[in-house]
Amino acid sequence: MIGDRVAAVLGAKVAGVTALGTGAGGSGVYRVSLLSGETVFAKSYQGEAPGFLAAEAAGLRWLREADGAPVPEVLGECEDLLVTGFITPGRPTPAGAEAFGRELATMHARGAQSFGAAWPGYIGALSMDNTESDDWAAFYTERRVLPYLRAAVRRGALDLDQASLVERVCGRIEELAGPPELPARLHGDLWAGNVQWDVRGRAWLIDPAAHGGHRETDLAMMALFETPLLETTLAAYDEVHPLEDGWRERVALHQLHPLLVHAALFGGSYGEQAVAAARQYL
Structure with a gap:
């Protein structure tokens, strides 16, 4: 019981x-x-x-x-x-979304000692390799993209030709990633369902796949499964922890990880979405 x-x-x-x-x-x-x-x-x-x-x-x-x-x-x-x-459920408000943007920026800026974490990770039902690294490009490709690409291929969500397109992008991650970033303290699975709004309209973070990573990864996940009042949140975030030029052009790059996780878990159209995201950088 x-x-x-x-x-x-x-x-x-x-x-x-x-x-x-x-x-x-x-x-x-x-x-x-x-x-x-x-x-x-x-x-x-x-x-x-x-x-x-x-x-x-x-x-x-x-x-x-x-x-x-x-x-x-x-x-x-x-x-x-x-x-x-326990968080008593409520609804998002513009004031709550602004506060969330500032608070998320503060959390990211608190940082991490490396890319990865000191504990083994999970995202949904899948294990997630948190072996720590000082190199974000290698960490992202080897621990966040390629393992789930292989799992998605085994599931049949992508064929080998489609997978090769994602692999080609992985070979260019370092040049595509924009200015270097220190490791941020990430939620790691920041889709709308993991942002719980309380009765005061404040946003709480639940069900994390937490690790040190690139802060644009959390923001890209928020855009993929859109968080309510997202632009309000992003504007407030940018005031506290200004984003680097071109970050919006890199959103699809950071969405490769969650799209491939979903392709591995659920199949369906997620594999095609991952390929479409990859094509933007080829």
């Missing part, structure tokens, strides 16, 4: 549990009411990926340390259960 497991992890008495559906990696998600009157969020994972919830917990803690975009507090965890603070 979820209630019993949450009670054991928190050392607290549970008053009730409400199932909320399915989360990342097929995990079960729940709203749990404690006898103290507090409400918490619980995620239960019964899959075969070792360290799936541990990676999420590490990412949440690391992002929260930045004091930028708000992140739920990790209240307790074990191998198959993660308990965090």
Whole structure:
């Protein structure tokens, strides 16, 4: 029983549990009411990926340390259960989107010691190699693009000729990437569903695939699965942490990773979208 497991992890008495559906990696998600009157969020994972919830917990803690975009507090965890603070859902507002832009810029600027992370990663149900590197071009191609390109080919989402186009872009990443950037503190899977708006219209970050990376990668993910009031958020971001010239022309380059992840997971048109993104740089 979820209630019993949450009670054991928190050392607290549970008053009730409400199932909320399915989360990342097929995990079960729940709203749990404690006898103290507090409400918490619980995620239960019964899959075969070792360290799936541990990676999420590490990412949440690391992002929260930045004091930028708000992140739920990790209240307790074990191998198959993660308990965090509960965010009461609301709707985005222009003021909230502006604040989100400033807070995301602050989080990115807090930085990382390298490209990658000190823990093994996951994005959705797929493992993600976080082996650290000082070279973003090599990190992006070897750990973020090519593994998922190969997985997408195995799934049949791309054929070998299409895959060769992506590989050609990988060979040009360094010249296409724009001015060098220090490692930013990334959410890593920043689509609209992982931005949770609360009752005050404030944006919280959930379900991270956190790592040190290029900050334009988070922004490109926001554009791919468009976050509400995106231009308002980007304008506020740019005021705090100005973006380099030409960043909009590099959006598709940074979208190769999430598109190939989705092609590997779901097939469908995502492989074609990845090829279309690659063609822009050939």
